[in-house]
Amino acid sequence: MDNLYQFLKDRLAENDPSPLYQRLVTAIKEAIQQEVLSSETFLPSERNLAQNLGVSRKTVRHALETLREENVIGSHQGVGSYISRDISYTINNEAGFSEIVTRTGATPSTHWLSKQAIEAPEAIADELGVAAGTPILQFKRLRSIDGHPVSLEDSYINCPQIEDPEAVGDSLYSFFKEQGIVKGKHHSAISACMPDEELRQLLNCSEMTPLLLVRQKVDYPDSKQILEYSINYCLSDAYEFTFEH
Incomplete structure (x- = not known):
């Protein structure tokens, strides 16, 4: 997961006026496109993402909800969010x-x-x-x-x-x-x-x-x-x- 965290940090550090949650959405999509994340891979927990990226859990939650609405990720209760191939x-x-x-x-x-x-x-x-x-x-x-x-x-x-x-x-x-x-x-x-x-x-x-x-x-x-x-x-x-x- 270290590669993923570093990839997302680098993207979030770029000069972009968009809201932070939207930048995180874009960064996760880019991680999928560049195969830092692959289909069916589980994402780190909301808490771990927030801690390792230095952002609030509210920001992470908003980003994950957006990705879920766009069908980029799915979720299993008690297991977490995963990259969807649907x-x-x-x-x-x-x-x-x-x-x-x-x-x-x-x-x-x-x-x-x-x-x-x-x-x-x-x-x-x-x-x-x-x-x-x-x-x-x-x-x-x-x-x-x-x-x-x-x-x-x-x-x-x-x-x-x-x-x-x-x-x-x-x-x-x-x-x-x-x-x-x-x-x-x-x-x-x-x-x-x-x-x-x-x-x-x-x-x-x-x-x-x-x-x-x-x-x-x-x-x-x-x-x-x-x-x-x-x-x-x-x-x-x-x-x-x-x-x-």
């Missing part, structure tokens, strides 16, 4: 994977398996509400957090405005914003499934690892036309989905 998605959230992961202090990455223009297969065409054979785009990608695969996402886009699928970078939703493509409501269905051979290889999991299967449609604003239909396979120990009513 990604908390709020269904209908405007933010995409990359933005959400970055907020937690972790590093998102995308490995593209497919970026291509295709003719819509009948099953996908039905979901998008277009005729089979309609030109659409397919984006299939493996998502990772700090180098560890956590989900496989297969998206089908009905948007003639996108002429070149290769122009899309790591974040599809960031590309939408850059191109002025406005998303409407999200319609999601979540179920459980077990991984087939392809999923086991891509997600580096066993045949007994349960996955969350998330099927999602995103429509255009003020229209029943579907912009995106996606099929997502997520490691169940890496995701937490919440619903807002």
Whole structure:
């Protein structure tokens, strides 16, 4: 823990007008990014952090509460706080994977398996509400957090405005914003499934690892036309989905 304390002290000593608790939040996120702290590692107790960093327990408590609200850390009663590897998605959230992961202090990455223009297969065409054979785009990608695969996402886009699928970078939703493509409501269905051979290889999991299967449609604003239909396979120990009513 000496390395951690020194790392946090150095960050807190930097010239920054932000409130002290917020600087501690940022310092802990940087410690995760630079692997001074890793997933599932337990943090020192509130008292030990305060004593070793020379700050009040109130400051530490405020920082930990903020990190907990942002899902950067979790806690077990009687054990303490630990670095979470969970990604908390709020269904209908405007933010995409990359933005959400970055907020937690972790590093998102995308490995593209497919970026291509295709003719819509009948099953996908039905979901998008277009005729089979309609030109659409397919984006299939493996998502990772700090180098560890956590989900496989297969998206089908009905948007003639996108002429070149290769122009899309790591974040599809960031590309939408850059191109002025406005998303409407999200319609999601979540179920459980077990991984087939392809999923086991891509997600580096066993045949007994349960996955969350998330099927999602995103429509255009003020229209029943579907912009995106996606099929997502997520490691169940890496995701937490919440619903807002």
